[in-house]
Amino acid sequence: MAGQYRLAGGGETTDFRASWPLCRRWTGGWVAQLAAPSAERLGAGAEQVLWDVSTGSQARTAPNPDGEWTVVQRGPARLWDRDEQAVQRWQAAGEPHQEEFGITVSAAGQRVWLRSEDGPGWDLPI
Template identity: 75%
Template sequence: MLGLHTRTAPSPDGGWTAVQRGPVRLWDQVEQAVRQWQAAGEPHQEGFGITISPVGQRVWLGTEAGPGWDLPI
């Protein structure tokens, strides 16, 4: 296990604070994925796929060659 950890908590100003620990900044990746989803027009979940291979995992939109991102392994 990589020892990844992300915790969110409400901020006094009404926003949220994320505390990230470990070699991968998980919350940063979540925010990036949300931005990509919004930029693609907020497609329904049926438009997504995932490819898993010995070299990694990738989530994509539309087709494997479409927009997507690599998942931490």
Template identity: 40%
Template sequence: MSGSPQAPAYPDLVRDLADRGLLSGRWRQVFEAVPRSRFVPADVWRQLPDRCEPVVGRDAWLALVNSDEPVVTQLDDGVEGGPGVATSSNSMPSMVARMLGLLDVEDGKGRARAAGLDPAQLLDLGFALYAGARLPGVRLIHKDTEEGVQVWVTREDGAGATAATGEEVWQYGPGFLWEEIEEAWWEYESAGRPDAEQFGLTVTERGQHVWLRGPSEVIRPGKG
């Protein structure tokens, strides 16, 4: 007589990432020491092609958390009664592993400086839209902390930064990604901190453009 199937175990996920060549020996040790479940709240959703499906029960929660899938952690910017659009998630472990590999972090490579803004401000939905257009290729993940939030940002060229509320910013890789993010924030602030409803998207045969308040006000990518 067979019992009910067990939920996937986190070590199996780490082993799979390592077998796929996504984790170096040092990053594998970090993944093994810090399970993904520490950063995932109790109420989550699975992202389906056409909707977000609530995850019910501990076994279903573990199955999703210990898989190589994104975990939706917030809908509609936290406002009840919305259409059910994912506005925050815990990223796919394989994507996180790839970004960490691109950072090429070694002892002594990090650069610390005072933060010019609270990283919690980066979670503003309007800013996410603005920064997505100004800083293409930049990805952000975050977790809540007792003091506020901690964020990790990376770019396809290997640039990266991590910042937590009340602490210094650490930057890695080429360029000064955090300075570019701060500059984008002050541009957004100067524009009146527009909410998501003031942004639009124009799609043509030649590409797509995000605009603010009108199709003629296209948000151009920065030079970073």
């Protein structure tokens, strides 16, 4: 459970968000991973800890009695914000299945895109 993991000190911000299932569907979790490719997810159920192994950034979610979540973020990257924006972009596109995604790999970098190379996408580290 997330309660077993300690967050690093410093730079704490707390956001209150409406209930939002980060990984309600498998593809949603995959899209969230695209937004923070070096992050690992720890925990089970509603309590989750995201830990970016390259920056040390962390985010922890915990449910509130009123049906919302508290999100605590620490470190140089706001992991939850990145994940939330990526999943919202995917939801706005109608929550398409992975079959509608593609990838372009070139000397300039790697990019995962939705429906076409000039569609919504995520740049990946090389």
